[in-house]
Amino acid sequence: MPTTANETPVPDHYRLLGVAPRATDAQIKAAYRKLSRVYHPDAQGGSPLAEDCFKQIAGAYAELADPARRLNYDRMLMLRDPLRLVDDPRAERALDVLDTVVTRLRKRQAALPSTGQGRDLRVEHPLPFTKAMLGGRTSVRAEFTVACTQCRGAGTTEPERNPVCHVCQGQGTLKTGLRRHDARCGFCSGRGLLLLSACKGCAGSGQVATHQDVDVHVPIRCRDGAHLRVRGGGEVVAGGKPGDLVVVVRLQPHPFLRAEGDDLVCQVPLTWSDAVAGGRVPVPTLDGTQWLTVPPGTPPGREFRIGGHGLPISSNPNGTAKRGSLRVQVFIDMPSELGPSQIAAVLALEAQLGAQRFARAVAYRAAVGTPESGSGDA
Ligand SMILES: [Zn+2]
Numbered sequence: 498m499p500t501t502a503n504e505t506p507v508p509d510h511y512r513l514l515g516v517a518p519r520a521t522d523a524q525i526k527a528a529y530r531k532l533s534r535v536y537h538p539d540a541q542g543g544s545p546l547a548e549d550c551f552k553q554i555a556g557a558y559a560e561l562a563d564p565a566r567r568l569n570y571d572r573m574l575m576l577r578d579p580l581r582l583v584d585d586p587r588a589e590r591a592l593d594v595l596d597t598v599v600t601r602l603r604k605r606q607a608a609l610p611s612t613g614q615g616r617d618l619r620v621e622h623p624l625p626f627t628k629a630m631l632g633g634r635t636s637v638r639a640e641f642t643v644a645c646t647q648c649r650g651a652g653t654t655e656p657e658r659n660p661v662c663h664v665c666q667g668q669g670t671l672k673t674g675l676r677r678h679d680a681r682c683g684f685c686s687g688r689g690l691l692l693l694s695a696c697k698g699c700a701g702s703g704q705v706a707t708h709q710d711v712d713v714h715v716p717i718r719c720r721d722g723a724h725l726r727v728r729g730g731g732e733v734v735a736g737g738k739p740g741d742l743v744v745v746v747r748l749q750p751h752p753f754l755r756a757e758g759d760d761l762v763c764q765v766p767l768t769w770s771d772a773v774a775g776g777r778v779p780v781p782t783l784d785g786t787q788w789l790t791v792p793p794g795t796p797p798g799r800e801f802r803i804g805g806h807g808l809p810i811s812s813n814p815n816g817t818a819k820r821g822s823l824r825v826q827v828f829i830d831m832p833s834e835l836g837p838s839q840i841a842a843v844l845a846l847e848a849q850l851g852a853q854r855f856a857r858a859v860a861y862r863a864a865v866g867t868p869e870s871g872s873g874d875a
């Protein structure tokens with residue numbers, strides 16, 4: 498079965514014990530003893546990772562120490578990975594890496610990149626309608642990770658307590674399959690060493706989460722989905738150039754205002770008395786709530802235009818940019834489910850007003866006429 502570089506095969510028993518597949522019983526036993534001294538939970542102060550490693554090693558040893566079971570296992574391994582049983586010169590010295598812990602780790606730390614280019618970060622940012630229309634500045638949080646300062650990215654501050662992986666001999670990968678692909682080592686998860694003593698600052702990951710609040714310029718009439726790029730607002734790397742921050746605008750719609758060309762449109766409900774007697778109704782604008790005076794006898798559908806409260810037409814640093822209008826369109830909030838006495842009161846009022854007060858309705862009905870008898874409702 499072909500294996501890709503991303504797969505993590507469980508290492509075979511010989512690899513787990515750090516011996517060649519043709520190792521003698523005595524060599525296998527000696528390897529098991531040596532590994533027990535490193536991974537036995539008693540030797541590692543109860544590290545859960547050590548316990549897990551030891552279980553794998555002890556399981557492999559139990560199978561290889563029994564001649565009948567070893568024979569069966571070799572047959573299975575032959576089928577699974579035929580080239581594994583060919584001599585592997587590195588296997589002879591696999592366990593030597595257990596003695597090279599400190600030097601290996603120092604090399605690893607030295608190899609950490611200290612310069613380079615930080616990555617660009619992309620952040621979706623909800624933007625209130627007013628800010629998006631008028632433009633201005635907003636603060637956006639950029640989150641990223643940096644190398645842990647406590648362990649300098651190595652994942653541990655006690656290198657001597659973290660053995661180099663003998664299974665992959667610190668490489669993090671194992672040759673496997675017929676084409677000897679590099680697959681991630683399943684014993685150390687590709688790390689190359691076993692973090693039995695992980696750094697307390699980063700829990701062994703070598704990285705810590707951090708953030709910075711970036712001041713972002715919002716242009717006027719900013720649209721939903723707009724990309725606002727801030728040079729140097731992205732990932733920060735030690736000794737390197739920071740990446741950019743790309744803010745993807747998620748425009749929060751206004752509950753009452755919508756843009757139409759250079760204008761804003763607002764639908765405002767009136768009560769009967771507002772429409773009949775006139776009055777003042779509050780109107781939301783980009784600049785705060787304002788009063789609108791409605792004259793007596795205002796019909797539904799009438800539009801009131803408030804100049805200078807629409808969208809900015811050009812960007813002006815002095816805040817005196819020309820602006821469109823706010824168009825307020827009124828409608829009557831018609832009450833429903835009136836009771837019989839309320840309906841009687843309305844009919845009485847209409848009768849008192851007389852037909853001449855409903856001149857348009859009377860003229861309309863006269864012009865249209867009435868349906869011929871027999872034809873029902875349209
Ligand atoms: Zn750390």
Ligand SMILES: [Zn+2]
Binds near residue numbers: 664666670684685
């Ligand atoms: Zn490994």
